[in-house]
Amino acid sequence: MQLGGTSLVQGASRGIGLELVRQLLERQPGGRVIATCRRPDDAAELQELAAQHPGRLRAIALDVREETSIAAAAEAVAGETEQLELILNVAGILHGPGFGPEKKLAQVEPEPLRHAFEVNAFGPLLIAKHFHDFLRHRKRSVFASLSARVGSISDNRLGGWYAYRGSKAAQNMFTKNISIELARVAPHAIVVGLHPGTVDTGLSKPFQRNVPETQLLPPSKSVAALLRVIDSLEPDDSGKIFDFRGKEITP
Numbered sequence: 001m002q003l004g005g006t007s008l009v010q011g012a013s014r015g016i017g018l019e020l021v022r023q024l025l026e027r028q029p030g031g032r033v034i035a036t037c038r039r040p041d042d043a044a045e046l047q048e049l050a051a052q053h054p055g056r057l058r059a060i061a062l063d064v065r066e067e068t069s070i071a072a073a074a075e076a077v078a079g080e081t082e083q084l085e086l087i088l089n090v091a092g093i094l095h096g097p098g099f100g101p102e103k104k105l106a107q108v109e110p111e112p113l114r115h116a117f118e119v120n121a122f123g124p125l126l127i128a129k130h131f132h133d134f135l136r137h138r139k140r141s142v143f144a145s146l147s148a149r150v151g152s153i154s155d156n157r158l159g160g161w162y163a164y165r166g167s168k169a170a171q172n173m174f175t176k177n178i179s180i181e182l183a184r185v186a187p188h189a190i191v192v193g194l195h196p197g198t199v200d201t202g203l204s205k206p207f208q209r210n211v212p213e214t215q216l217l218p219p220s221k222s223v224a225a226l227l228r229v230i231d232s233l234e235p236d237d238s239g240k241i242f243d244f245r246g247k248e249i250t251p
């Protein structure tokens with residue numbers, strides 16, 4: 001069942017988040033999208049989408065590493081709507097200036113670890129803290145966080161990528177925890193993690209050499225598949241992690 005109403009996409013400046021905003025606007029003619037990112041004024045493609053869909057897309061500043069900015073964004077959203085039908089946590093990092101996924105223990109450094117945990121794990125949790133009241137309504141709603149297959153502990157055969165794997169595994173635990181609490185306070189909300197596949201974005205760029213061409217998804221295909229999964233979610237799915245084909249990933 002397609003969600004209507006207002007959707008929030010957190011981490012919407014580029015990559016999968018930007019494509020989610022584009023497809024949500026295209027498929028829900030009456031629906032509205034609130035897109036958050038660190039610097040909305042610099043997010044040219046988001047601004048272009050806002051111009052193409054007058055009155056339907058609002059861009060709000062939010063840095064998931066700064067709780068004050070999350071709280072301010074929640075206040076700004078409260079000025080627009082009392083209810084959200086969809087909250088998508090998309091922001092994530094795998095590499096950044098001066099750091100990349102660790103191949104061995106000797107490469108593990110506290111600052112990149114902190115950075116990855118702050119964005120990938122604490123981010124969705126703090127978004128849940130400040131935004132779950134928007135899900136306290138009687139319509140079906142979805143709170144989804146972009147996870148990654150490598151965050152699965154049972155599926156870990158290669159090792160490495162300590163910060164990314166660890167932070168996505170922690171995110172998956174928070175997803176389960178949030179699902180348990182929301183079952184009490186927002187019982188129509190379904191809380192899940194979603195693996196988008198290997199998608200051709202800045203995040204995967206340095207690692208695409210080893211990915212067979214057929215397995216590298218353009219953002220448009222990944223996002224269309226993710227939205228199909230979101231549409232098909234049932235209440236019993238809450239707390240679980242799914243890939244873009246709708247197949248459950250064991251934690």
Ligand SMILES: NC(=O)c1ccc[n+]([C@@H]2O[C@H](COP(=O)([O-])OP(=O)(O)OC[C@H]3O[C@@H](n4cnc5c(N)ncnc54)[C@H](OP(=O)(O)O)[C@@H]3O)[C@@H](O)[C@H]2O)c1
Pocket residue numbers: 010011012013014015016017037038039062063064065089090091092093119146147148149195196197198199200201202203204
């Ligand atoms: N691409 C893949 O193959 C793949 C595979 C598995 C899982 N995923 C997951 O999918 C999600 C989206 O990935 P992507 O491929 O679209 O990555 P991307 O193109 O690198 O985009 C990452 C997004 O995260 C935002 N971000 C980073 N730090 C932030 C912060 N502190 N506050 C707010 N936003 C922040 C970035 O905003 P700025 O523009 O401000 O930097 C950007 O919008 C991530 O959670 C990722 O782990 C991706």
